[in-house]
Amino acid sequence: MPRPSRESYGDQKPPYSYISLTAMAIWSSPEKMLPLSDIYRFITERFPYYRRNTQRWQNSLRHNLSFNDCFIKIPRRPDRPGKGAYWALHPAALDMFENGSLLRRRKRFKLMKTDKDRLENELAALANINRFMFAPPPQPAVPDTAVGPHLAQQSAPVAGTTSQVQRPKRSFTIESLISPDKPAVEAEAPAATPPVAFLYNPVAVAAPAPCYGSLVHPPSYVHPSLVMGLVHPHPGFYPQHPLEHPTAPASNVFRFSPTLRSV
DNA sequence: CGCTAAGTCAATG
C-alpha cells in the first residue's frame, strides 16, 4: 500500500510540470546538480506514473532542459567520468514558482541575450579550468602513487592545497581560458597564480570579495554557479528547497554579484 | 475566452 507521508500519486499523473519535477530532482541532490540519468531516476522512483512511456516523457524532459534558461549545463569534471553533463538551476530562477503553481509559471524564465552570453562564456571558462586543474600530470619522474585528481577529494579545502597540483605547460591567462580552442602560447609569462585554481574549493570560493554581509562560517556547500562567480551566498540561507517554500522570497536566499543582473 | 507556458514529435548534430 502507498505510504502516507510520501509523495505518492500512484499511477496518476502528478500535478507537476517537467520543469518542476526537474527542479525538485536537482535541488534534492547534495550538490544541487545532477546528470540527466539521475534526474530520470529521481522522477521514476517517486512517481510510478513515469515508469511507463519513458521514451516519450524523457524526450520532453530533455527538450525542457535545453529550451529553458532556468537550467544550466555544468561541464562534467574530468575526474568524474560519466555520461552527460550536469544540470543545475540558474540561481536567478529559484523563485520561478513564486505564483505557487508547479504546473504553470506566470512567466517563462528567460535570460537577456547579454546575460546568456556571459553565462556561456563563464561555462566555457569553467570547462577549460576543469581541463587545467584535472589534467593528467605531465610524466612524473618518480612513480608516485598519490598523483592525480586528488583535488577532487572534499577534504582539507585549504587554499594551499591547490599549489600542489601539477600544471601542464601552458600559459594561464583569462584569455586562454575563455577561448577554448586557442592553442595557448607556450613558454610565456610565468603563469601567474590563477585565482581560478580555487574552484571547487568552498572556503576559497566563499572568501573573495565582494561578499555581501559577513561570512562567519564558510558554507559547507558551494553551488556550481557560485563557483563561476555568478552569485554570492547569503550566510545561513543557502540550502533551502524553493519548492518546499514557494512563498519564501528569493532575496533571502541569494545576493547577486554585480555581474549578474537580476531578471 | 485569450494569452502563452508546457508538452509532443521529430529532425539533426
Added chain:
DNA sequence: CATTGACTTAGCG
C-alpha cells in the same frame, strides 16, 4: 545526449 523547430494542448487570469 543535446539542440531546435513546428505544432498541439492546456493552465491561469
